[in-house]
Amino acid sequence: MNAKTAVALRRGFRGQVIVPGDPEYDRARAVWNGAIDRRPDVIARCTGTADVLRAVEMARRYGLLTAVRGGGHNIAGLGVCDGGLVIDLSPMKGVRVDAARWTARAQPGVTWGDFDHETQAFSLATPGCLMSSTGIAGFTLGGGFGWLSRAYGLACDNLLEADVVTADGKLVTASSEQHPDLFWGIRGGGGNFGIVTSFTYRLHPVGRQVLCGAVFLPAERLPEVLSAVRDHLAGAPDELFVSCVLSTAPAAPFLPAEVHGTPVVRVGMCWAGPPDRGVSVLAPLRGWKGALADTVQTRPYVVWQRMLDSGWGPGALNHWKAEYLTVLNGAAIETIADHVARISSPLSGIELAFLGGAIARVGADDTAYTHRAAPCLLNINSRWETGAPDEHIAWTGRFWSAMRPYSSGGVYVNFLGQEGRGRVLEAYGLAKFERLTALKDRYDPGNLFRVNQNIPPSV
Incomplete structure (x- = not known):
């Protein structure tokens, strides 16, 4: 994009147009994943739909490589591009x-x-x-x-x-x-x-207060913990959601000082029904002997939603691999424990989200989202602050490869890195991918919107 194009974009554009050299440029092009360092030619910060229409018009007229940014949290950094135009929606906050x-x-x-x-x-x-x-x-x-x-x-x-x-x-x-x-x-x-x-x-x-929190246990208890959570969720009411994270213990006041910086299992849980009815349902996940901490209590939902923010802020370097799991049997759990023991960075974390419930009750073909029947989603979050990425990427790849025998055959598209067309196909399966391709042919035959987990048109 040349300077004349940027000038043309400004005509009829209410928001801010940012180009290299502007004081705001480096801040405006930064995204959550610090491993992403791309330099667009122009950033169009939209204030409303009229600005979006204008930016799309210019992208189409000049054949610009176009990225679309919302919250900027995408792991693959697809809200920004090298060269071309970023249509930045972040000012649209209503x-x-x-x-x-x-x-x-x-x-x-x-x-x-x-x-x-x-x-x-x-x-x-x-x-x-x-x-x-x-x-x-x-x-x-x-x-x-x-x-x-x-x-x-x-x-x-x-x-x-x-x-x-x-x-x-x-x-x-x-x-x-x-x-x-x-x-x-x-x-x-x-x-x-x-x-x-x-x-x-x-x-x-939902109400303003929910029964929620986490139980922390030493990492060596991982096989026991995952087995118990798996078994409990198999018969638990839909109001219960559990996510297990294997990571380094934060220097939090509710944890003993001697475990700060050591590997722990965090069993996070949230009960979406009346709090008094959830106490007995959550009890089997809280009665661990030797637990390091139990923070489960009734608290504001908005507070619970913010609890993980500080540990996953912007700026760190990240490389993720994810997979839906069909089974979480003893062999799968042993494989997870083996790779957790050889984790490459103390900032990394492994998340197992237990799905099912209302997710699985929606028809398989009712939406483009796929793998509704998968009971569990594994996300290997490799995260570091300095140094070469090779060690962390290699550890992530070995871990993911070792878990493939337990896969449902697919990946959650929101956790997908820059992994190529084959993995995008796995996110949807062949039948849905073909249906999405036909939709692409109808709504974006020129593939203007291609800085994404792309479904290209057929021609």
């Missing part, structure tokens, strides 16, 4: 709650912290991320699971409609009644078909 209808309409620059702040004023919520700093846009377009998902489904399952700017510069509303094919595709198919400028969600009466 949220409007309709408490009578239990719905909320939100713009694509909203984070889950922003969203929950508004909906919890009415004791309402919808399934969001496990941390509040993630943006709603990319999260929802890829599926989106969190603490409320076994009770109420994925974020995309609670999407009622979306306003979408398509590659030909039109604004359409996608819902079950309008453009239902597009509505199907954006619920799991990512940003392949356009730019969503408004999301309307179904809300649920």
